[in-house]
Amino acid sequence: xxxxxxxxxxxxxxxxAIVSLNCTYSNSAFQYFMWYRQYSRKGPELLxxxxxxxxxxxxxxxxxxxxxxxxxxxxxxDSQPSDSAxxxxxxxxxxxxxxFGTGTRLTVIP
Amino acid sequence: DSGVTQTPKHLITATGQRVTLRCSPRSGDLxxxxxxxxxxxGLQFLIQYYNGEERAKGNxxxxxxxxxxxxxxxxxxxxxxxxxxxxxxxxxxxxFAGGGQGAGxxxFGSGTRLTVV
Numbered sequence: 099x100x101x102x103x104x105x106x107x108x109x110x111x112x113x114x115a116i117v118s119l120n121c122t123y124s125n126s127a128f129q130y131f132m133w134y135r136q137y138s139r140k141g142p143e144l145l146x147x148x149x150x151x152x153x154x155x156x157x158x159x160x161x162x163x164x165x166x167x168x169x170x171x172x173x174x175x176d177s178q179p180s181d182s183a184x185x186x187x188x189x190x191x192x193x194x195x196x197x198f199g200t201g202t203r204l205t206v207i208p
Numbered sequence: 209d210s211g212v213t214q215t216p217k218h219l220i221t222a223t224g225q226r227v228t229l230r231c232s233p234r235s236g237d238l239x240x241x242x243x244x245x246x247x248x249x250g251l252q253f254l255i256q257y258y259n260g261e262e263r264a265k266g267n268x269x270x271x272x273x274x275x276x277x278x279x280x281x282x283x284x285x286x287x288x289x290x291x292x293x294x295x296x297x298x299x300x301x302x303x304f305a306g307g308g309q310g311a312g313x314x315x316f317g318s319g320t321r322l323t324v325v
Binding site: 104134139140141142143144186195196197198199200201 | 210212241243249250251253256264266298300314315316317318319
């Protein structure tokens with residue numbers, strides 16, 4: 099079993115839709131949870147970072163962590179064509195390295 | 209521009225050959241991480257260096273090796289290349305060994321696309 103599982107999609111939504119991206123994990127020691135966005139032919143860039151359980155909002159993006167269910171989510175409101183990218187969840191324990199999901203490819207159709 | 213520089217951007221080579229990928233971390237970052245990204249495996253952690261010393265090893269093959277030099281740039285050496293080694297290779301850097309800022313402070317370069325024919 100992989101430590102981090104993510105549905106690879108692809109996911110296509112119309113412009114303005116609410117997008118929900120999810121990951122599950124098996125290691126209960128993970129404390130730091132991140133979402134990275136990767137545009138085609140580019141390196142991943144940090145989008146959202148959350149410590150432990152709870153919600154974090156940044157503009158149109160909301161990250162949720164439910165440690166009891168080992169489940170994290172990223173919501174994108176009012177999705178835009180410029181949001182079309184691959185979204186990777188990532189997580190880690192204290193000083194160890196990041197474990198990534200395989201990424202979900204999102205396309206927002208104008 | 210993320211501040212992490214990777215060269216070359218593209219590399220095409222034959223099976224059995226050896227290549228070297230180079231990474232210059234963001235200014236001030238001491239830690240360098242190498243990741244391999246293929247279509248079916250996602251981002252796989254290979255190895256980490258912190259201030260010149262190997263810090264952690266992931267799923268790195270014995271045919272692969274890396275080092276970090278005194279000026280903090282890093283090189284990833286891939287030898288006896290096989291078709292399955294074709295992938296995107298990313299370098300990331302951070303200030304601290306654990307990622308910095310509590311966790312999330314990895315900055316990725318744009319990657320080197322390696323094609324083995």
